Amino acid sequence: MRLIPLLMSLVLLTITVILWPAAEHESALLAWVNVGLMLILSLLLIQYGIKLVRERREPPPGSRLRAKLVIALVGMLLIPAMVIQMAANQMVERGMDVWFDVRVDTLLDRALNLAQGFYERVEIDMKRSMVNYISDSTLIEAASGSLDYSSVTTYLAGIRGVEGWQKAELFDINELLVGGVQLGELSALQAEPLSESAKLSMRLGRVATELLTRDGGEVAVGYAPIVGPTSVIGLLRVEIRLPAGVIQNARAVESDYRSYRQLEHNRQNIRETFTHVMLFVTLLVVLVAGLVGLLFARRLTAPVGDLADALRRVTEGDLNVAISESSQDELGSLARSFNTMANRLKMNVEAIEQAQQDLTKALDNSRQRQYVLESLLANLHTGVLLVDGGGRVRLLNQAVREILQLPDNWMPSVDILQATQGSLHDIGEFYGELSQQQEDHLQREFDIELSEGRSLHVLARGARLSETGASGFSGYLLVIDDISDLAEAQRNKAWAEVARRLAHEIKNPLTPIKLSAERLQRRFRSQVDDEKVFDVCTHAIIAQVERLQRLIADFSTLARMPQPKIRQASVASLLREMDELFNSYRRLDVRSCDADWSCCCDPDQVRQVLINLMDNALAATEGMGGKAVRLYARMSEECVEWHVEDDGVGIEAASAAQLFEAYYSTKSNGSGLGLAIAKRIAEDHGGRLNLVSAAKPTHFCLRLPRRVEEMEES
Amino acid sequence: MIPLLAAFFIAVCGTASAAERSTLNVQMDDRVIYCAATLKNSDDIFFHALKDGIPVATVWSVQVDRPREYWLNKSIAGIVVVRRVVPDLLSRSWLLEDQASGISRRVYTVSEVSRFLSNLDHFPVLDRSLLAANTVYLMRASVELHTGDINDAWWNGLMKSPHDTMQQEFSLP
Numbered sequence: 042m043r044l045i046p047l048l049m050s051l052v053l054l055t056i057t058v059i060l061w062p063a064a065e066h067e068s069a070l071l072a073w074v075n076v077g078l079m080l081i082l083s084l085l086l087i088q089y090g091i092k093l094v095r096e097r098r099e100p101p102p103g104s105r106l107r108a109k110l111v112i113a114l115v116g117m118l119l120i121p122a123m124v125i126q127m128a129a130n131q132m133v134e135r136g137m138d139v140w141f142d143v144r145v146d147t148l149l150d151r152a153l154n155l156a157q158g159f160y161e162r163v164e165i166d167m168k169r170s171m172v173n174y175i176s177d178s179t180l181i182e183a184a185s186g187s188l189d190y191s192s193v194t195t196y197l198a199g200i201r202g203v204e205g206w207q208k209a210e211l212f213d214i215n216e217l218l219v220g221g222v223q224l225g226e227l228s229a230l231q232a233e234p235l236s237e238s239a240k241l242s243m244r245l246g247r248v249a250t251e252l253l254t255r256d257g258g259e260v261a262v263g264y265a266p267i268v269g270p271t272s273v274i275g276l277l278r279v280e281i282r283l284p285a286g287v288i289q290n291a292r293a294v295e296s297d298y299r300s301y302r303q304l305e306h307n308r309q310n311i312r313e314t315f316t317h318v319m320l321f322v323t324l325l326v327v328l329v330a331g332l333v334g335l336l337f338a339r340r341l342t343a344p345v346g347d348l349a350d351a352l353r354r355v356t357e358g359d360l361n362v363a364i365s366e367s368s369q370d371e372l373g374s375l376a377r378s379f380n381t382m383a384n385r386l387k388m389n390v391e392a393i394e395q396a397q398q399d400l401t402k403a404l405d406n407s408r409q410r411q412y413v414l415e416s417l418l419a420n421l422h423t424g425v426l427l428v429d430g431g432g433r434v435r436l437l438n439q440a441v442r443e444i445l446q447l448p449d450n451w452m453p454s455v456d457i458l459q460a461t462q463g464s465l466h467d468i469g470e471f472y473g474e475l476s477q478q479q480e481d482h483l484q485r486e487f488d489i490e491l492s493e494g495r496s497l498h499v500l501a502r503g504a505r506l507s508e509t510g511a512s513g514f515s516g517y518l519l520v521i522d523d524i525s526d527l528a529e530a531q532r533n534k535a536w537a538e539v540a541r542r543l544a545h546e547i548k549n550p551l552t553p554i555k556l557s558a559e560r561l562q563r564r565f566r567s568q569v570d571d572e573k574v575f576d577v578c579t580h581a582i583i584a585q586v587e588r589l590q591r592l593i594a595d596f597s598t599l600a601r602m603p604q605p606k607i608r609q610a611s612v613a614s615l616l617r618e619m620d621e622l623f624n625s626y627r628r629l630d631v632r633s634c635d636a637d638w639s640c641c642c643d644p645d646q647v648r649q650v651l652i653n654l655m656d657n658a659l660a661a662t663e664g665m666g667g668k669a670v671r672l673y674a675r676m677s678e679e680c681v682e683w684h685v686e687d688d689g690v691g692i693e694a695a696s697a698a699q700l701f702e703a704y705y706s707t708k709s710n711g712s713g714l715g716l717a718i719a720k721r722i723a724e725d726h727g728g729r730l731n732l733v734s735a736a737k738p739t740h741f742c743l744r745l746p747r748r749v750e751e752m753e754e755s
Numbered sequence: 756m757i758p759l760l761a762a763f764f765i766a767v768c769g770t771a772s773a774a775e776r777s778t779l780n781v782q783m784d785d786r787v788i789y790c791a792a793t794l795k796n797s798d799d800i801f802f803h804a805l806k807d808g809i810p811v812a813t814v815w816s817v818q819v820d821r822p823r824e825y826w827l828n829k830s831i832a833g834i835v836v837v838r839r840v841v842p843d844l845l846s847r848s849w850l851l852e853d854q855a856s857g858i859s860r861r862v863y864t865v866s867e868v869s870r871f872l873s874n875l876d877h878f879p880v881l882d883r884s885l886l887a888a889n890t891v892y893l894m895r896a897s898v899e900l901h902t903g904d905i906n907d908a909w910w911n912g913l914m915k916s917p918h919d920t921m922q923q924e925f926s927l928p
């Protein structure tokens with residue numbers, strides 16, 4: 042379809058080249074007009090064809106249909122027009138063959154020969170008759186001036202009558218009229234001057250004739266030289282009026298012959314002129330038909346184009362379209378139906394858009410609420426678990442992961458009863474109790490043993506979420522708080538209160554008891570029978586009182602732990618002091634460090650901690666050889682660490698968990714406050730006291746921050 | 756041998772291509788500039804038409820221009836001469852008509868017809884006073900041949916191309 046205009050232009054150009062006019066063409070103007078028309082048509086077709094070929098996007102609505110209609114209309118006209126032109130050309134060709142038939146040609150030749158024969162006969166007869174008078178003696182005398190005028194005219198009248206001439210005139214050698222006669226009246230008193238032919242005849246001495254046309258008709262004029270004894274002495278001029286009827290017919294034959302020959306000469310031109318006229322008419326018809334077809338097609342396809350354009354706009358989402366419903370035919374009905382459809386579509390789309398806006402607003406609110414809830418849960422330090430009715434975790438926040446150190450498999454949709462096997466069984470039991478009980482709320486405190494021997498004291502609160510109409514969700518909300526620090530603080534406070542009361546109640550009577558025992562020993566030792574038993578008893582009283590006093594002092598210390606006096610202390614100095622203090626123990630190995638190492642701490646309290654750790658290590662390695670106890674320090678960018686290792690029997694796993702609790706001791710004479718106080722000192726410094734390993738070796742680490750800022754942050 | 760053949764070939768070709776060319780000569784006396792033009796290679800066209808009694812005419816257009824190097828030539832004078840021959844088949848004579856002067860005469864020889872149609876002998880073109888001395892002028896003559904009646908319609912001249920053209924530069928001494 043796209044190539045049809047180009048093909049048509051190619052055909053048209055081929056015809057143009059074939060019909061290109063020759064230079065000597067008679068109807069060149071018409072030929073050039075045709076060529077111009079065909080070239081214009083070709084260019085228009087080529088332009089339209091190129092536009093169609095290069096057109097990538099969809100053409101304007103209705104243009105293709107319009108083009109098809111125009112092409113069809115022009116084609117319907119072009120084909121019969123070309124057939125008619127070919128038939129007409131053939132007819133002209135045949136007609137010209139008939140017109141210029143050889144028989145007509147022969148007939149005209151013969152007619153012309155007849156006419157020419159008449160003229161020749163007149164000429165021959167005139168010449169023959171005039172030859173007799175060339176040497177006529179009378180005329181010679183007359184031309185030489187020997188005869189008078191009347192004799193000459195009489196003689197001329199005689200021979201005119203004999204020969205049948207209309208006019209006879211005699212001239213002498215000087216071209217002067219000697220005498221003349223004429224049939225009827227004289228046409229002029231003065232003779233006409235001699236023509237070139239007459240002069241030539243007289244000069245050559247030869248009879249000549251010529252044909253003259255006058256008002257009365259054609260006249261044959263003859264010239265005969267009058268030859269004297271030695272030379273030409275005069276000229277006889279005679280005239281014969283040719284018969285008018287014969288002359289008329291002869292001239293008509295000549296005219297027809299000339300016309301026929303002229304037509305024959307222009308035979309090719311006539312044919313070409315006819316062809317070009319026909320072609321011109323055909324081209325005009327095609328042009329007019331094309332224009333009319335274009336107007337008709339435009340009028341016909343305009344509603345279709347409007348409809349297609351409106352459909353395209355509807356497809357692109359523009360529903361504010363309305364097309365003209367002016368016509369009352371099928372296209373008008375189609376336009377009305379389309380407008381109705383577009384209106385309904387527009388109303389539906391508006392309703393959908395309104396619903397979409399409502400939904401979007403609700404979704405935004407829901408997302409906002411969800412975001413607030415997620416932010417709240419993420420920033421909470423309280424662990425939150427949301428469990429659905431089927432026991433599957435639906436939501437858990439980061440805090441619960443950190444508090445319970447949940448493994449990675451704790452994801453939403455995990456079954457809580459299966460996931461709480463092992464150390465988290467208390468959580469599972471709490472959930473089970475909550476789900477089984479009648480009440481909607483439940484609160485419990487319990488300890489959870491985590492990895493690395495760390496235990497947590499948690500407060501778990503649960504609530505049953507009943508299904509409501511809006512949410513459609515039922516399940517359980519578990520809120521878990523790590524209250525280890527709170528519990529420990531409460532415990533410490535309780536112990537401090539106990540210590541304060543014990544110190545108050547016990548400390549006061551101990552001094553009189555001890556003084557009394559000493560007085561008894563001094564006053565009554567010599568009076569007793571068995572001094573040995575008396576000494577043992579009094580020493581025992583004094584020793585136990587002293588032990589109780591030390592115990593009371595430790596309790597007092599625990600109850601009123603002084604604030605550390607922070608200052609810059611040398612790590613190496615502390616190590617050296619420990620080495621000097623315990624240098625009597627050969628199994629102790631104190632490793633020195635760089636003298637530059639220092640940290641911010643209360644050196645007295647740190648020294649107390651180290652002494653406590655060293656005492657415990659030395660006690661655990663009693664009787665062992667080698668370097669069974671090792672003390673050394675390490676320093677990093679943030680902190681300083683003191684490490685105490687011993688190769689003693691180690692600490693049982695059960696004891697390790699309670700090692701730092703107050704009043705817990707594995708020694709028979711221990712107060713159980715040493716490590717508790719040491720831990721308290723470490724925490725007051727912003728550091729930590731850890732049991733790195735319980736046995737082989739038993740390894741404690743005191744870690745303190747190096748700078749005050751880090752201490753405050755801790 | 757080969758050079759001789761080549762020379763012969765060149766001579767033959769030269770002879771074949773050396774068709775007689777129309778000539779234009781400028782003549783002048785004390786007062787008038789004349790032209791003498793001869794049209795060659797046109798007798799066949801004349802006599803082919805005259806033989807069948809068809810009138811023949813030559814239209815001479817003589818133009819005198821002053822050549823200009825960077826613009827169109829300036830026209831000084833121009834003259835058109837129409838010479839027509841009407842054959843009389845009955846008397847086997849030819850009527851010579853000079854349509855510029857209106858003079859006509861009958862001749863009975865073909866040579867006169869040929870000379871009448873293809874020659875302009877000492878034909879006055881313009882007054883010498885119109886020309887300046889020591890200036891180069893260009894005289895151009897173009898000839899159109901017409902057989903049959905001359906079509907005087909305006910559009911006929913649009914497409915008609917001259918049969919022959921000739922030109923000659925001249926200047927006043």
